[in-house]
Amino acid sequence: MNAPLPTPPTEALSFLDPFGFGRAAFDYWRDAVERSVLYMDVMRERGNQYLEHIEKTKPNVLGFDAEVVMDGRELPRPVNYELMQILPPTGVEVDLQARPFVVIDPRAGHGPGIGGFKPDSEIGVALRAGHPCYFIGFLPYPEPGQTVEDVVEAEIAFLRRVVELHPESCEKPMVVGNCQAGWQIMMAASLEPEVFGPILIAGAPLSYWAGERGKAPMRYTGGMTGGSWMTTLASDLGDGLFDGALLVQNFERLNPANTWWDKQYRLYANVDTEAERYLNFERWWGGHVVLGGEEIQYIVDNLFVGNRLSTAQLVTSDGRRIDLRNVRSPVVVFCSQGDDITPPPQALGWVRDLYGDTDDIIASEQTIVYCVHDSTGHLGIFVSSSVSRKEHAEFTANIDYIDVLPPGLYETTVTSAKERDDAELLERDYLLEFKARSIEGLSRDVLHHREDDDRRFATVARLSEINLGLYRLFVQPWIRAVITPEAARLMRRLHPIRLGYKLLSDRNPLSVPLPVLAEWVREDRHPVAEDNLLRTMERAVSEQISRGLDTWRDIRDQSIEHTFLTVYGQPLLQAMVGLGGDGHVHRRQPGSEPEHRRFIERRQDELRQRVAEGGIHEAVMRSVIYVLGGAPTTDERNFKRLRASRAELEPASSLSDFKHLVREQFFILKLDREAALGAIPQLLMGERAETIRASLEHIEHVLAASGELSEHARKRYEHIQALFGEALERVDPAERRRALADLHEEVAIGARAEVAARSEVEGLFQAEPEAGQPDRASRSAGAKASARKVRKPTSKSQADSPSDTKSETTRKPRKR
Missing domain, CATH: 3.40.50.1820 (Alpha/Beta hydrolase fold, catalytic domain)
Incomplete structure (x- = not known):
């Protein structure tokens, strides 16, 4: 009974319409009618969804249980x-x-x-x-x-x-x-x-x-309404409650092209695929809530305006x-x-x-x-x-x-x-x-x-207090006398945003045929081709409408900004509200207050007394912060290595102790870098040579996390090596000889590994001479097997050592 009508052969249509205009118009007209039906049905579903959502006791749009x-x-x-x-x-x-x-x-x-x-x-x-x-x-x-x-x-x-x-x-x-x-x-x-x-x-x-001229027009709203008295009026009309739909309406006015055209046209143009996404978002966007009058007044007076x-x-x-x-x-x-x-x-x-x-x-x-x-x-x-x-x-x-x-x-x-x-x-x-x-x-x-903008906003804040006082004295008693809870609820229900949802729902008798028509269309849908001439014209007209609304918005915003700057920049108005005396805005600057400056001085005095306090953990952290502080950027890799090194050095320490250590050593370096670095050998005093050498290895391990050091960071690291070498000079000679002997054996093992790795790489080149270079996996294996290169000694104790082995305390960080 609902079978589609027979379609004439393509050859016959081509003979009757050789240029294809009629066919394109018919296809577009049929698709436009079908899209209109589907669009209205989505609007009906939106209305039903809105009513179902607001009738819940605890509505939310969480996607998780x-x-x-x-x-x-x-x-x-x-x-x-x-x-x-x-x-x-x-x-x-x-x-x-x-x-x-x-x-x-x-x-x-x-x-x-x-x-x-x-x-x-x-x-x-x-x-x-x-x-x-x-x-x-x-x-x-x-x-x-x-x-x-x-x-x-x-x-x-x-x-x-x-x-x-x-x-x-x-x-x-x-x-x-x-x-x-x-x-x-x-x-x-x-x-x-x-x-x-x-x-x-x-x-x-x-x-x-704060804001940039030509942008963010919402910051001028308080001045254009004469302050917060209108917020109080809206709360009085709501019998002590402020309708959240008023805030949503303000947001929508910021972008009229999207509110009045783009959002709806996007759904209409892609109704076959866009409906689910549109309904999901509208479930949240249409879920308006109510604020207490005292809450919104506090927000506007103290934050938005004040x-x-x-x-x-x-x-x-x-x-x-x-x-x-x-x-x-x-x-x-x-x-x-x-x-x-x-x-x-x-x-x-x-x-x-x-x-x-x-x-x-x-x-x-x-x-x-x-x-x-x-x-x-x-x-x-x-x-x-x-x-x-x-x-x-x-x-x-x-x-x-x-x-x-x-x-x-x-x-x-x-x-x-x-x-x-x-x-x-x-x-x-x-x-x-x-x-x-x-x-x-x-x-x-x-x-x-811009400093002159602060003066204008300060004028708005003063004028807002005056207007609010006048409203409460002369108008508010009359409003509260005539508004009842029932009248307030009726006004909220009749708000245009809410009506837009309710009128297009199943509770409207005129929407009864929509689901039947929509189902009929879905069973025999005829989407038009994207290259259809009239569909192309439709998109072009839509873009022109959107641009026209954007142009109107830009003109409106420029007019608002110009009016705001002109009105509240008048010296007479500023003087009338008490800001026309010395030409400066009497605005609190907490960072420059004497009490704050005294606090900073006390904090600095406390830190100066703690420059030489601590031990090897403070020395390691101070060294790492000093070297990384010379880099333009840092990232998570350094942190992970640093935290791992901290766990190895002191397994029983908590993360809170670690955070405290980082912050304190940063403060000390920031306060007096030369004194902080000069105290590193003193912090290492009493430690065994092996412990000092292992600590330097931890520092190197952390620094190698983000790849090769910059030239500036490398020089800083060499300075740290020298300071640790100075600490090694103070270690007991017998213990230092034992540590150097262990180091000699380690370097010898590394040298043998390097020879083996070099032979393996040379074998790869001989096996595949046409490749020009080994593959990435071979290079990685060779690099991991290679021993570390060591630098010449920098400390006197190393240079005078009878061993010809160069101390590992002075080598550069490994390159990753």
Whole structure:
């Protein structure tokens, strides 16, 4: 009954339509009608999915099974957050002794789960690496009276619970905060630093005044609305609740081409293959949540408009100052140049706000690592599969290395093994490298700071306080008097974003024929060829529409920026709000305050007294840091060798002791390098000659991890060899002779091995003269069998030795 109509022979169609225009038009028209039906059916499914999702008690989009470990509603100060343990999927094994991972999702209008949305996600990467994983999510509605401080305290309680659940792990949990959750965990870590391991903040804004002109128009929003009074109005209209759909609407306005055309056209043009991906994403994007009015007001006043977090001006209700310099865990900042919600200046501006230079970072014992992606958007930072497989996988694999990096500011880059000459030395497909940076270089390359912009934003902050006070005095009483809970719920339901989902669902009687029509189309689908003339024209028209919307967006953003700079740059307005006196913005600069400078001086005095304290472990670590400090970059290979050498030298030492040793020796070298190096022979005093020689071997082993040393690093290593040789001179002569005799025997064995290896290689050349050189496997075997080359003696004791064997304490590192 539903059999397709007979199609005329091709020869007949060619005779009737010799140029093929009619056939192309008919094929395109048929395909367009079918795509329209399928598109509307996907919209219907989206509406059904939305209604099913929001009607759940605890909706989330996690792609992994999880069980609740701790409910925030049961805390002394209840919140709508909960701690969930991720259950490993089949085939994935978790090491309970490994460092736990805790992922926190943003509560910025959408529901939870995006951090574990896909198998290739932040949680998926950590699970495959064998780490126990936890997720901190939230419910759609806040608890009565819930505040931002309550949420921060709840997150601290959750982390304490994670630590209790893993007593066998010697590592503190790594915490990943996405977007809005990033600044929350930074607040928590500044209040209770002892419960945090390394912190990764992905796309998290911490410095809201920062930005580059011509980009990041969201930072002007507060000024264009006259401050935070409109936030209070929205909360009053919601009967004390702020609708998260308003935040989502702001995000969508940033890119009208994608919101109003590209996203929908992509589905329409590829409806046969795009439907599943579209519906999965819309399940999260349409899961709007509600914030408490007091919460959102705190956020807008103190962060978006006031910028008080990055300048250490926030104080809790019980009198504790929230100062990000109190964070003792390494902080990894992941941002992107393609992010228009949290551009790199807003993600990294707090570093410049809090510290005058890198010496301030070092004195505060902070390790800050940043990675700037070239192009991915805001959601791609923590959602994109390609980003998770590359950047997040490398962050996870190198987290122990990041945890022991000496204090300072570092830029990290991820390079492919295929792009490197030393690919055979790498264990994975990518390598994470770290390069020391300065705040001046960061400001020049990333932050693009302008002092006059600070003055304008300070004017907005003052004006916001004035307008908010006027609103609360004259308008707020009237709004609260007429708004009822039922009226607030009705306004939330009638929000245009929500209506777009509800109207296209099975609850709309007009959508009843859609599933029947869609099934009929799928049974006899006629997709048009990609080279069809009209399909090509369709794509061209779509591109023109998208470009037109982008042009309109650029004009709009330029107009907003010009208006903001003009209005808030007026000296009269600045003077009216109290900023027109001395011509300077009265903005707190914590890094230049006298109290902070006195702290740095005390810290330096303490370290000067400890330059000559310690033993052979301090000498080895000091030597390695000195040699590697001359290199432009460092990577995980040095860390693995260093940690292995540490385990050999002192098996009973813990990783925390190792971290403390690295940081302390780095401080000492940074403070007075000459005195620190000059004290190495004194640190080795009392050690046996064999122990000193073995320690030098460990140093060489570490330095050889990343291949051949640079000329500068080699000279530094020769200096270390001389210092160890000086220490050998102080050893008892009889013991030194025994050590040199052992060394003579070892070198002789090595020489015999070298002769054997040379003979083997020569035999290979004789066997295959036409090849020109042995194969890679033969070369590798010959290289491993070859003995080490030794250098001439550098110390007096070696030169005067009756043995003609040259001391191994002075040889260069092996080349890999």
